[in-house]
Amino acid sequence: MPSENLAITWRRMPERYRLVGTECQNCKTAYFPARKLCPKCRRKGRIVPRQFSGRGKIYSYTEVFAGPSGFELEVPYLLAIVELEEGPRLTAQIVGVSEKDVKIGDEVEMVFRRIQEDSAEGLIHYGYKFRMRRRG
Amino acid sequence: MAVAVGIAGYGACVPKYRIKAAEIARVWGEDGARIEKGLGVFEKSVPDIDEDAATLAVEAARNAIELGRISPQAIGALYVGSESHPYAVKPTATIVAEAIGAGPALTAADLEFACKAGTAGIQICMGLVGCGMVRYGMAIGSDTSQGKPGDALEYTASAGAAAFIIGREKEEFVAEIEDTFSFTTDTPDFWRRQHAEFPSHGGRFTGAPAYFRHVIGATQGLFEKMGTRASDYDYFVFHQPNGKFPLEAAKKMGIDPEKVKPGLFTPLIGNTYSAASPIGLCGVLDIAKPGQRILLTSFGSGAGSDSFSIRVSEGIVEKRGGYKGWRLSDYIAHKEYLDYALYAKHRRKLKSL
Known part of the structure; x- marks a missing residue:
């Protein structure tokens, strides 16, 4: 597994660990991953960090049977486009359920999980995945 | 105690998967009913492939923060006690701190004392909070323990985490530590x-x-x-x-x-x-x-x-009542059984894993 540059991993920790993206205070558009420039407001935009709630719903999903290296133990797994309640969409694994338990529109919440490790002696990468929201 | 210290928030986390003691007994030619009776254990939790002591600690910590309604930025000390820290060298506590949004104005360390490293963390936080060095301390016990295949420990060694926020403002206590x-x-x-x-x-x-x-x-x-x-x-x-x-x-x-x-x-x-x-x-x-x-x-x-x-303390009623997250009873009820083969894969007990 090719390992990611340490500085990049480190820089993305707030985003991966607790869903810190950005928001343009001018047009109130939320961005995840973080953007440095608001494409709508351009130079009038005022970008500030924003932590997302971690709640959202499944916009679309697929089941992965042939995953990339490092995910051999997890196949088959669910990969979804999750629409956060603040608006942005992101791609993430859905954990703890199988394909038959999931449908588009289901409510999900962010969990903190291991994503992959560089090697037996390498860095462990953590980040967001999602699970079905608790009923009731 | 010189100064009142107490628990301002608490939270637990238990993985979803379970294996029955009888299923482990089946593999090793033991009598499942005898094992259940002898140990008083019927099933145990098994972490998912992507769970470890750090991820369980993060989930318990987030639950404690939500129940306690404490700003992570006000936490001045964080200790994670475990005998299954993901790294031999590199703290679990820093991973947890980053994931909950605590620090960088924070002291943190990992503790190890077999099964009591979590309560050792509570005592350290009591000291730091009681003497005024920090406003809140967080102590976490988290483990994904392993038993040798076929050993008596294999029937019990499981995974879970619990986190406590220790504070000194009485009106915030869910319970006072006397x-x-x-x-x-x-x-x-x-x-x-x-x-x-x-x-x-x-x-x-x-x-x-x-x-x-x-x-x-x-x-x-x-x-x-x-x-x-x-x-x-x-x-x-x-x-x-x-x-x-x-x-x-x-x-x-x-x-x-x-x-x-x-x-x-x-x-x-x-x-x-x-x-x-x-x-x-x-x-x-x-x-x-x-x-x-x-x-x-x-x-x-x-x-x-x-x-x-x-x-x-009186404060427990309101904090517990307003809590919308997962409770221990939710984690215990929310389960899925694995057979021994899937369990061996989850715990990477096979040589090739």
């Missing part, structure tokens, strides 16, 4: 050497000179220090390596077993090691009424016990 007492000796009942995959233990030696001597020593030491007795407490939470030891310890001290059972979760989730007695405390805090008293005694092999006298 006092603490520890009992520590060099007793080689259980250990794991550097680079060893699985722990070794002294079999029957883990009972009388280890578990019972320390649990009873710490509990009675706390009674003596405070001038209290068993009848002053409504609940007792003891370290629970199996379903039997805590009830036996209670019997030896003349404690009503009905006061132990509400905080005894090992029969359903196994021994969560550093999280075992802390999870028991979470379960009791979920049901206790203001004014009730809880005695918590952990045990860590090697060996030592920490006892705590805890009085439930």
